[in-house]
Structure formats: C-alpha cells, structure tokens
Amino acid sequence: MTEPNRAAVEEAVREGESMGGRDLVELIERHHDGVGVEPETIEAYAAELEARDDYAFDAEAFLADVDEHTTDADRWAGGGYYEIGDDVDDHRISLFPKLWHEELGGSTDVTEYVAFIQDEEPEYLDDLALGGPGQGVPKPAVLQALQLVGGVDRPTAREALTAAGDRGDIVQDADQNPDADVYLAERVSEDTA
The missing domain is CATH 1.20.120 (Four Helix Bundle (Hemerythrin (Met), subunit A))
Known part of the structure; x- marks a missing residue:
C-alpha cells in the first residue's frame, strides 16, 4: 500500500x-x-x-x-x-x-484528447457543467484528462494546451474564460471562430 x-x-x-x-x-x-x-x-x-x-x-x-x-x-x-x-x-x-487509458494513456497530444472525446465519448460532455454551447471540450476537462490519463503534472498539461494553440492545432473560446471550450482547428467553421 x-x-x-x-x-x-x-x-x-x-x-x-x-x-x-x-x-x-x-x-x-x-x-x-x-x-x-x-x-x-x-x-x-x-x-x-x-x-x-x-x-x-x-x-x-x-x-x-x-x-x-x-x-x-x-x-x-x-x-x-x-x-x-x-x-x-x-x-x-x-x-x-x-x-481512455488504453487509447490516450501517456499521450500529451491535446488534439488526440479533443478528437477522442468528440468522436468516441460525447456522453462525457453531457456530464460536464463547464464550457459553453457547441461541440468544444471545456479547457478544465482537457487539463484534467491530460493529468490523469496522460500522467503529467498541471504545468505540463497547461504547456501542452498552449503549445497546441500556438501550433494552430486547436482554437479556444475567449482566453480570459477559465472554462473556455477547446476545438480542433480543422473542424472549426468560419462562423464558430
């Protein structure tokens, strides 16, 4: 123990x-x-x-x-x-x-998490009391999954999220919103961004 x-x-x-x-x-x-x-x-x-x-x-x-x-x-x-x-x-x-652990375990690729949740486990989004309308994944949920499934600490999870945004892999709702939704850039239409 x-x-x-x-x-x-x-x-x-x-x-x-x-x-x-x-x-x-x-x-x-x-x-x-x-x-x-x-x-x-x-x-x-x-x-x-x-x-x-x-x-x-x-x-x-x-x-x-x-x-x-x-x-x-x-x-x-x-x-x-x-x-x-x-x-x-x-x-x-x-x-x-x-x-989740089998598919994502050890990964810190934010796009994998967002795509997995949207494509494989959309019921997860229904249980969250975070984020806004639409198909995005709330930032706190992505960070939590990165920590518990990806096996990284909180600062590393935040760095992975920032790096994915800097590369243009993801887009987020207004940055000042701590519960902002995260979207895959390739799936965002002009009117969503």
Whole structure:
C-alpha cells in the first residue's frame, strides 16, 4: 500500500468541505504514479484524513460512496469511478474509464484528447457543467484528462494546451474564460471562430 502524499493531504485539508469525493480521488490520482490508484491507497488517505484534528472527515461515508459508484464499464458511464485494472491483482480506480487509458494513456497530444472525446465519448460532455454551447471540450476537462490519463503534472498539461494553440492545432473560446471550450482547428467553421 502506498503512503499518502503529504502535499495531497494538506491540499485536501485546505480545500475542506468544498472538496467532494470525486475531487478527493482526483487529488489522490494526481499525486501517485501509474494508471489510476489502488483502493488501498484511497483507504489510506481516508484513514489519514479522518485521524486529523483539524479536518472533519467521514472516512466510512467516503469509502462507501467510492464503492457504490465504482463501475467496471470500459467507456464513459457518468461521473463515477472506474475499475481499470485487468484482473483481481491489478485492481485500480480512476476517474476515467479503461478505454481512455488504453487509447490516450501517456499521450500529451491535446488534439488526440479533443478528437477522442468528440468522436468516441460525447456522453462525457453531457456530464460536464463547464464550457459553453457547441461541440468544444471545456479547457478544465482537457487539463484534467491530460493529468490523469496522460500522467503529467498541471504545468505540463497547461504547456501542452498552449503549445497546441500556438501550433494552430486547436482554437479556444475567449482566453480570459477559465472554462473556455477547446476545438480542433480543422473542424472549426468560419462562423464558430
């Protein structure tokens, strides 16, 4: 079992009650190497957070929520948690389904992510409360997928997004909008840009 990352624990404490279950699993997943995270690691974080005097955390309720909302679906099936391991010995959980990890795992090519979401997993866009109208993918969703599926840190994910824009591979809604939609340049019509 992996020990909780101190920085991740402190970030969870700073965020407090505003951090939901998926947010906490995302935080854990971002701070551990490999694809997804082992259930035992999630349990270690729950125990660590519950033991803190400066943080009110119900480990039992959190773990029950993760257990109840974990699916073995290979494709996007809503905002739950996904089993992504191949067998019982390789049981790992991620915020993204196995197909995402198989198709995009380790890639930092923003165009691959946007095309994959639009062409293979458009249901994902229906579950997001971000972005604007249209078929673009909200920037925070691209960054999250780059981190958790691509396995890079936040600054590297941002650099990949900026580089794709600089090359003209993608276009974005107004830059000052933190939830701006990202579009493949080759699919943008004159009236969309």
